[in-house]
Amino acid sequence: MRALVVEKLAAEYAGCVVKDIPTPEPKAGEVLVRVRAGAVNFPDLMQTRGEHQHKPEVPFIPGMELAGEVVALGEGVTQWKIGDEVAGGMRGAFAEYAAVPAAALHRKPAALSFGQAAGYPVAYLTAYVALVRRAQVQPGEWVLVHGAAGGVGLACVDMAKLLGCKVIAASASDDKLAIISREYAPDAVVNVSHGFKDKVKEITGGRGADVIYDPVGGDVFDESVRCIAFDGRILSIGFTSGRLPVLPVNYALIKGFSVMGVRAGEYGRHFPQKGLENVAAIWKMAEEGKVKPRVDQEFPLDGWREAFDTLADRKVVGKTIIRPDL
Secondary structure, eight states: OEEEEEOSOOGGGTTEEEEEOOOOOOOTTEEEEEEEEEEEOHHHHHHTTTOSSOOOOSSBOOOSEEEEEEEEEOTTOOSOOTTOEEEEEOSOOSBSEEEEEGGGEEEOOTTSOHHHHHTSHHHHHHHHIIIIIISOOOTTOEEEETTTTBHHHHHHHHHHHHTTOEEEEEESOHHHHHHHHHHHOOSEEEEGGGOOHHHHHHHTTTSOEEEEEESSOHHHHHHHTTSEEEEEEEEEOOOTTSOOOOOOHHHHHHHTOEEEEOOHHHHHHHSHHHHHHHHHHHHHHHHTTOOOOOEEEEEEGGGHHHHHHHHHTTOOSBEEEEETTO
16 A cells, blocks of 8 residues: 655654555454545644654654545454444554554544545544533633634634634634635634734623633733633643743733643543543534534645645645545
């Protein structure tokens, strides 16, 4: 089979190559999936340089999320049959085939394409854990979503609307905000290029946002503490800006707000039963057609570098997909 392989950790993806390697055989408890779509996430880019907290040994095949068809069963697998359409989170998605633990897969919702299903679980599980488990949002609360055009941010826009919140979508691009407005109907949009705290206060009647979802960090976090409502919650999702912000605790003291870290997978590991409930909840939403994961672009396996660059250069609205079957 053909696969994108990280042979060494290096800048500018210098250690990555598409090559022919043996098709894996599913072990006991695994299934072999013909990959129809693999979603690109920022950790995939970081892992090629060894900059992510999870550092797989080289060589490895990147790609955290996939969707495809079951083509072979390992010993003891009874919950799947050949031909089933499945999706799930794992490593090794950027290849024509992947051997996947059977328990890590979910039935692909009929309402979603392979591309949508591949890009669904990580972003929407993060949004669900952030909003429901950590912030415990209530209908009618104002939720400011930074990086709203990215996969994780757009999932939060979609999820917050579904939960009955009032949503402010924030981005540095008017073009991206126009797409979000047209397809997701947030209650307001804000271009953060020239600051946003005054606009957020205006939109919320002077109160500020009850919940701020921040996958960006850096200057965005710094300004967010100036437009968070009293007793509000800032959700720290990541640091795509490249700078880890520092909180002046006097702001938290005076304004009575909380800063909450969100790692959806780690939450599930610490609270296994809640973790199972979280995963079940997001797939139920997808099966019922209540969510709208957005695929921005799809690329063949040989176009992996261009696919990676859509994230690195902030060109994407939603998810970028690699299609090994193209």
